[in-house]
Amino acid sequence: MLPPPDVEIMTIGDELLYGQVVDTNSAWMGQELGRIGLRVRQISSVSDRADEIVAALDLARTRAQVVLITGGLGPTKDDLTKHVLARYFGTELALHEPSLRDVEQIFARFNRPMLEVNRQQAFLPKTCTALRNPVGTAPGMWFEDQGTVFVSMPGVPFEMKRIMTDSVLPRLQQHFHVPPIEHAVLQTVGQGESFLAAQIADWEDQLPPNMKLAYLPYLGGVRLRLTATDDGQPNLRQRLAAQLPPLRAIIGPYLYAEGEVSLAAAIGRLLQERNLTIGTAESCTGGYIAHKITEVAGSSAYFLGSVVAYHNDVKVRQLGVQPDTLTQHGAVSEETVRQMAEGLRTQLGVDVAVATSGIAGPGGGSEAKPVGTFWIAYADAHQTVARIISFDRGRQLNIEYVTTQALNLVRQNLPALG
Amino acid sequence: MLPPPDVEIMTIGDELLYGQVVDTNSAWMGQELGRIGLRVRQISSVSDRADEIVAALDLARTRAQVVLITGGLGPTKDDLTKHVLARYFGTELALHEPSLRDVEQIFARFNRPMLEVNRQQAFLPKTCTALRNPVGTAPGMWFEDQGTVFVSMPGVPFEMKRIMTDSVLPRLQQHFHVPPIEHAVLQTVGQGESFLAAQIADWEDQLPPNMKLAYLPYLGGVRLRLTATDDGQPNLRQRLAAQLPPLRAIIGPYLYAEGEVSLAAAIGRLLQERNLTIGTAESCTGGYIAHKITEVAGSSAYFLGSVVAYHNDVKVRQLGVQPDTLTQHGAVSEETVRQMAEGLRTQLGVDVAVATSGIAGPGGGSEAKPVGTFWIAYADAHQTVARIISFDRGRQLNIEYVTTQALNLVRQNLPALG
Missing domain, CATH: 3.40.980.10 (MoaB/Mog-like domain)
Known part of the structure; x- marks a missing residue:
């Protein structure tokens, strides 16, 4: 050959x-x-x-x-x-x-x-x-x-x-005769490339010459890929695997999965393991979180549905947001996004809800709430958690980034459930 | 220079x-x-x-x-x-x-x-x-x-x-000194490359040597780009424009816009011209139609919201689909998808609704309704129109294709309104 x-x-x-x-x-x-x-x-x-x-x-x-x-x-x-x-x-x-x-x-x-x-x-x-x-x-x-x-x-x-x-x-x-090559992919979310690289530097320096770590940044996180090429010695896969435990310890809080798994799919696994259902209440993300969840084959096992509430009337009628809240705090506020998440739980009967409200741009900003101001909330039977995000790289990237952050909020809070 | x-x-x-x-x-x-x-x-x-x-x-x-x-x-x-x-x-x-x-x-x-x-x-x-x-x-x-x-x-x-x-x-x-170049882009939806090419062949043959038509197929349609390069003669842009009227006549039913405009943005313009609002009721597309609509800057002027109804309970409670209909015809049926579209109009108070229900796969198919069976419906104050689609190229492409078809159904029926 x-x-x-x-x-x-x-x-x-x-x-x-x-x-x-x-x-x-x-x-x-x-x-x-x-x-x-x-x-x-x-x-x-x-x-x-x-x-x-x-x-x-x-x-x-x-x-x-x-x-x-x-x-x-x-x-x-x-x-x-x-x-x-x-x-x-x-x-x-x-x-x-x-x-x-x-x-x-x-x-x-x-x-x-x-x-x-x-x-x-x-x-x-x-x-x-x-x-x-x-x-x-x-x-x-x-x-x-x-x-x-x-x-x-x-x-x-x-x-x-x-x-x-x-x-x-x-x-x-x-x-052709093809020599062995092994890859390990570790998916992280919530930290940038520079920060991770500084944390990982010492570990990276001790890698043998046939192993190489690549940083593959995406909007909201970094995929890490460790590749081992043939060095003529046996057990390449085992030697690659042996390098991983210290890396996992370093990146623990940001590591959401290993292998080619999307964040939405990783959350799907968590939900299925716990026998929980999810739904979304979306304003600024316009259905994109629901899309990311339902892109995953088999998501009908845990995803029940969503309300995309662009207009305030939809937030009130379909999600039970208080009109007073909208008047006093506005649609883009902690109070509104909490009520959206909690309202969706009640309306759809889901265990876990995630909600978004923000100004994706390019229009709609104000001095107090400029384009790029987003509130996201997570709600389950025990707690509601909300976070503000400031991020503006244009409408499409804003939608994508807020979607990743909202899914990460679910990932961070799910383990406390059950 | x-x-x-x-x-x-x-x-x-x-x-x-x-x-x-x-x-x-x-x-x-x-x-x-x-x-x-x-x-x-x-x-x-x-x-x-x-x-x-x-x-x-x-x-x-x-x-x-x-x-x-x-x-x-x-x-x-x-x-x-x-x-x-x-x-x-x-x-x-x-x-x-x-x-x-x-x-x-x-x-x-x-x-x-x-x-x-x-x-x-x-x-x-x-x-x-x-x-x-x-x-x-x-x-x-x-x-x-x-x-x-x-x-x-x-x-x-x-x-x-x-x-x-x-x-x-x-x-x-x-x-550098840069010579003139002119492009015209005609966006079509609903026909394949071969069919369009056969229709256009005679027109294409009569083009002058400095003009060239490119077919840029995407899932559900074809973008046509006519390019005119410098031939040393004046008025390049006008001469390019002069070639377009006969082409428009040939591809009329499929032409949804000229220039770099998405199908969702073209529909947005139609809605704004007519002062109409829209919403979506989505099962198999899982929020992707709402996402395509809200990706367009300024869509809050005509998009009010959506219900993503993956679970049948959500179809019944949030969209008013009759439980009998689901029992007799199933979730993937003309009857259900019509009720979803009509129910969304009532629930959200939108002028125009579009609904989807189908089997995106890879699981969930049956002999009577294999993976790739989709129903889509359009509803306004005067009519409800439904269509069946058979298409299976894997879950993600199925979602994308059905979304394009659903938006095209809106485009085809909107002009009758107002």
Whole structure:
């Protein structure tokens, strides 16, 4: 078997360079390749121009032994990857009957007429191995050329993912000998990168040379990833695991989960363990906390529902906030947000409620309560806890940050329950 | 002045290659550069290894006259861009007093103790021009080296954006002569790329050589972007605009807006023009429709609130769904979703309501109602309209798709109102 290859991901499309589309494919591919121990050496995004695609292919093969290409396989005129690849490998397109049958079946299933442009998608370079695409009309293509593997896939994320999982990853594992690599991910919330790094510095200094800690900040916290690469010694996974207990002790109050778990999913586990239900009463976050909770598969086991109370009448009628409270203290106040959380508990009959009220901006601020002023509250059968947050990085980030803080308030208070 | 440069965006960080972080910076930068008429030639994401950064810098300067670098400027140990750049340009780091004062002020503002690692961030390569970062601790750096401009910025999106807007874009416009470029964006919803392409083909064929149509599909629709590049003739914008009327006629039923406008924002405009209010009653979408509506600044002018009714008791008590209906037809049924929409109108006193109920998966399906079965309803004072949707590409995409369809149902029915 061949030694482990470096991989280059090449994404093709003017829409990436113009910034009309965010490339989420590369991150997913990087994760999946990392899981089987393959290193991504570079990600290159290039235009739809044939000469620039060819220049990028020439460079990629000097850096990597596997080049994974996405994009430029759609049915429309600005997609030309297939033609460029055929020319690059000195071959021509020919009808690939099994791919045509796949395309026909897709149109039959959705009961739509098949167009000539879709039929054209079953024409493939003669020297490639076709990789089935059971969820779309553009098959993947696997080329081997002078020791380098080139794979071309459509840019539509769920089609690319299916071809990667079904075909590309298994084929790469057959083709190459892959050395061990181990990762541990520790998810923290509520502290910034600098603070954590200062706390962790001594521990980090004593790590062996084949282990490396990466700080992956997100809005409201930091994900820590410890990676151990092959050093020729056995038990890599155990040696990685042995480094973790002191780290856990240092970051304890901020550590909400290990592995690829969202904060909402971690809270879901806590709720299920305690047999508790939750609901949200949201003003400024506008349903985003409910969305984060219900994004988690199986959340119907503990999430009952929410009231999004943007207008004050909704706060009064659906959540039982006192009109006097709104008049005296305003909608963005400790008193209101406490009543929202407590009112939701009563109205929906949930064990735990979390509530938000604030000024997400850009309008709506005042001298006393500028944009970026937020109140959040947590309520259960025994206590109601409220917190003020000052944070302004624009409406969308404000909503996201307050949502994370509200979920963290639940995480911090749940353990006292039951 | 110098002729218009090609730009290369270089993002640095193992976290991008491992796929732990999605690169949203490049898309934003591409959009802003496109707006001032600069073309992004390539986006390259490389590792934290010094030799690979240097190799990428060497290549970038052969392709582009401006290299914009993000990442690797944080305070922690895995960030080393600054040191590599100092060596690459044959200089060394020195304390930059104005940057130190900026860093000190940031810590004073947040009332946090400043750490030594943060002080280190004010050490910059001697030959660079420091670009102020008013929202973070890592300044930007502008280098000019043998005719190529290199700019290094932190990878934290809101810091990078601030430095780009305040410093980099104005400096590039001063430095280079930029030819005209014009874009028109037409936003469609409710049809796929192949179908639209077939409808548009004849119109596309008659476009002059300096104009190009790009199809930018998203889940539930396609954004069309027509770009006109400089052909030496005057009135580029007018000539671009003159191409649009026949295109509008072809895609009329699917065209929801022109320019960078979300579907939710377009509906917001329709509601405001008609002086109408809206609310949502959501089961399977779990608050995501409310979130999309409230993501729009100023949405409090027409959005009153929502009930997220995951549990049947919430559907009955908060929305007035008849228990008999749930027993006879189930929660995922035309009858239930109609009552949810109508009930929300009554309960919240909104003019327009939209409701969803379905099986987002992966669990919860049955033979009669498999995962991917969704009902959506629209209700106003005059009518209630319901639609069934069959769609299954996994929980998260299902939620997103149904949300788009529900908003489109509002768009299609609103014009009949008032």
